[in-house]
């Protein structure tokens with residue numbers, strides 16, 4: 274079930290996401306599912322500002338990230354480990370031992386997937402933050418990913434690598450070809466989900482997620498079966514669902 278919220282601009286979209294986040298972090302031992310990409314950055318900024326201004330504590334918070342590129346060492350400037358530390362973790366008081374991100378620079382990636390899946394299964398995510406790819410991917414679950422997938426190695430679509438080349442000096446060759454991603458099953462297990470999408474280039478994917486046929490062709494359409502998804506959009510990303 275989707276609760277759709279449409280806002281004028283990205284600042285308002287981020288405030289709305291933060292409003293829901295704040296309810297979750299007030300719980301006793303919150304477990305957050307976190308995403309990278311540009312969509313959640315405004316939310317993370319609000320979490321940091323609130324931590325600095327109001328002293329909101331993250332010492333009892335546990336986090337799980339959706340995905341990580343294969344082949345990038347943790348300290349690479351485009352690894353998701355670096356992204357999360359720079360954009361959130363280094364600026365709040367979450368404990369390093371409570372942070373979970375798949376490791377993409379390991380000898381045995383299959384073993385890493387299994388390890389991550391086993392760990393995930395010991396927890397229940399209270400709030401999962403999601404962005405959406407222009408091809409409808411969530412995490413790095415690309416079109417064609419079975420709905421019963423667990424943590425796995427994903428081959429990135431050309432479209433996704435093109436979209437993400439902006440973070441690699443516009444050099445698509447520099448964008449990794451594979452990633453480790455949480456599967457669709459783990460995302461669906463979250464108690465509550467927020468999807469953040471802004472900009473015209475997300476309008477088709479947003480339409481596919483909400484109004485399209487439920488199909489592996491649009492992985493985000495699996496969310497049609499989740500009982501508690503809030504989709505927060507700007508008017509451009511919402512343009513096709515509103516029509």
Ligand code: GLP
Nearest residue numbers: 308310311312404405406412413
């Ligand atoms: C990336 C990430 C996703 C993210 C999506 C959209 O490749 N793996 O988790 O939601 O693509 O990114 P953005 O928010 O930058 O548009």
